[in-house]
Amino acid sequence: MAGSATRAALVLALCTSLAATGCASHAPRSSSAPGPVGAPPPPSPGPTAGERLDAALHGLMVGAITGAIFGPVGAGVGATGLAVYGALTGRSPLGGGGYGGGYGRGYPSGGYPRYPGGPLPRAEAEREAELEQQIESEVAKGDALEQEIEEELRRQEELLREIDREAQTGRALDAEAAQPAPSTSELAARADPRVAPSAPGERDLPAAIFEEDQRKLPKGAIGNEREITARRLSLDADRDGTPELVRYVDPKSGALLYKEEDRDYDGRMDAWTTYEGGLPGEIQRDNDGDGKADEWQRYGRDGRMVAREVDRDADGRKDAFYDFANGSLVSERHLGASGQVERVVFYEGRRLARAEEDLDRDGAIDTWTYFAGAGDKEVVARVEKDTGKRGKPDVFETYAQQGDKTVLAKREEDKNGDGQIDVVSIYEDGKLKERQINDPGLVPL
Secondary structure: OHHHHHHHHHHHHHHHHHHHHHHHHHOOOOOOOOOOOOOOOOOOOOOOHHHHHHHHHHHHHHHHHHHHHHHHHHHHHHHHHHHHHHHHHOEOOOOOOEOOOOOOOOOOOOOOOOEOOEOOOHHHHHHHHHHHHHHHHHHHHHHHHHHHHHHHHHHHHHHHHHHHHHHHHHHHHHHHHOOOOOOHHHHHHHHOOOEOOEOOOOOOOOHHHOEEEEEEEOOOOOOOOOOEEEEEEEEOOOOOOOOOEEEEEOOOOOOEEEEEEOOOOOOOOOEEEEEEOOEEEEEEEOOOOOOOOOEEEEEOOOOEEEEEEEOOOOOOOOOEEEEEEOOEEEEEEEEOOOOOEEEEEEEEOOEEEEEEEOOOOOOOOOEEEEEEEEOOEEEEEEEEEOOOOOOOOOEEEEEEEEOOEEEEEEEEEOOOOOOOOOEEEEEEOOEEEEEEEOOHHHOOO
16 A cells, blocks of 8 residues: 555656646647637647646545555555546546546547647647656656565564564573473483483474475485475574574474484584484484584484494494493493404493403403492402403402402412313402312412
8 A cells, every 4th residue: 555655646746746847838828810710619738737636636536435445455556547547638537527528628529639630739749648658657666666665564574573583482492491400310310321311302492483494305315215395494593594403394294304403503513313203213413513423322112212322532433332221221332443342231220230341452352240239339249251362261250348348259260271160269358368279280380
């Protein structure tokens, strides 16, 4: 409506300006000599600028009233059209008023008078063409102005949406911050590395704060087995031009398919989550900021972690593996720089049960340590060693608790690797007390 009204105002302004310049050309001509008897009446000079202005004003009001039934836009269009009509013809639209019903004032047929020698005089036609051209030029300017106004309105609407997004983001973050702090037991469970962590929950953010578009994802882009179309929701919370959170959503079910996060707001994504059935299936993380994943987490249908793998030295190879079952850590395996296993640890009921190690780093396990519970502690109960490099233990050590210390109580040795114990050493307070030799060939030691 604003643009249409502007257009009408421009037309009226033009008509007003023409009142000053066109009156002389449109004023009745005076002549002292009457025409010959029987000749047609002298030609009418056409409507004056004042008559055009009156007709344009009347057309503006009539067009606005009749066009209003189609809403603001209809009123603007109607006012503009009939105002232009009145300015051109001097005829009051829909009312028959104005300049004698048009240029044909005094002529039965209306319109321009027909001269015996031909059509409208050239000067009059040129004047009308010039007037029409000026009006069209002003209308074009009005169209351009209307387009600028519409673009500005669109910018204002986008600004309002942006302000609303920021307000909703702030409310969501405030609500998240207002959540009650976890209890001591919850914190202890989270801190216990032997408890399978739960998959991180999704932040409850309003949809209005996201920018949304449709994306076609080729096979393998997000672990998908075929090309799919997904809704892409991005959030640039700090308004630096780079989103910190991007979600890919199934357009039909609304279930999450994939998520990317910039957790430290440095402009680079450092966490990638793949969903299975709307639940987190795998999370990859970049913990050292080099742009590459160095931690991989997998989760079961119950939302608890089932495996965790880590690249600790950032060489591009996984070198630590953690396995969980029934919500608890059951084993961990560590590799050396050569890529060979150096240590494997087993757990039972979240208690340390056994460890296997390659102490001499030759690629073969040579030490087995068994643990026992001592109150809330885990202590060494037995150690077996392969000292002969035969691939099986040949030394067996038993340990006991003395106060808060773990001391050696007995050592059994298979000196020749035949599977039979050859030497038994008994210790008291950690000191050798007695030695038994079962193989006479070993005497003297």
